[in-house]
Amino acid sequence: MSVDTFSFAEAVRSRHSVRAFLPDPLSPAQIRSVLEDARMAPSNCNTQPWQIHIVSGQQRDLLSKNLLRAEAAGEVSGDFTFDQNEYFGPYAMRSSHQAKTRNDALGIARSDREARRVADRRNFEFYGAPHVAMLFAPVFGDGVRVGGDIGMYAQTFLLSLAARGLGGIPQTVLGLYADTVRDVLNVPDDLKLFFGISFGNEDRPSSDNSYRLGKVPPQENVITHDTPGLFDSHPAPDPA
Ligand SMILES: Cc1cc2nc3c(=O)[nH]c(=O)nc-3n(C[C@H](O)[C@H](O)[C@H](O)COP(=O)(O)O)c2cc1C
Structure with missing residues (x-):
């Protein structure tokens, strides 16, 4: 099976947050394929507000260095709150x-x-990934609609990676240093940083990739209205 032919069920279930990557860069064609998938994401009124910066090579290293320095200096500059x-x-x-x-x-x-701080600082080394995508957008109103649009784009991006046998991780923590990122990438102030996605080939044996987090079954957060029998007797369908 080619890595490009994962079914939807396989891609959505194999996706997980990857926290250790191999250093080898992806080919331009691989990155382009993911971007061609991600651009199909839905958005409010089809505004497609995302502006994506793909950072690799020496620029990736410079960005990592500046983020590590900003974190150590406590220079938090997030465009949005996170507590x-x-x-x-x-x-x-x-x-x-x-x-x-x-x-x-x-x-x-x-x-x-x-030790926890050392592990958390791996965020700013992009967990060893050769590439990071920084997800910027203008903000309309209170920003919540754009936030939804960026989420749609990000999940399409992540599922495209998974479908191709590649790994990624969304990282809010990178967005907490928005001024540092804008400075290195020469991005104007009116574009706000939602988060970054580090991506590449997963370092599968790493202990930081050895666990999977459980997900709540739909019975626990889906409320039915005049939709009888949804969870009564039927077993969960076979994902394959
Ligand atoms: C928008 C968003 C931001 C996240 N930010 C971070 C982050 O800054 N650092 C990190 O290590 N993980 C981050 N995560 C990963 C979550 O911890 C992860 O998605 C969650 O624990 C569920 O695990 P899974 O992705 O393997 O299903 C983020 C996830 C999302 C959706």
């Missing part, structure tokens, strides 16, 4: 479970703040 303390109830539980699962896989004790 994990706002998670509550099941959301806080899932967030904690995700962090614990990763720390356990990496052998990091909860009390070991320094």
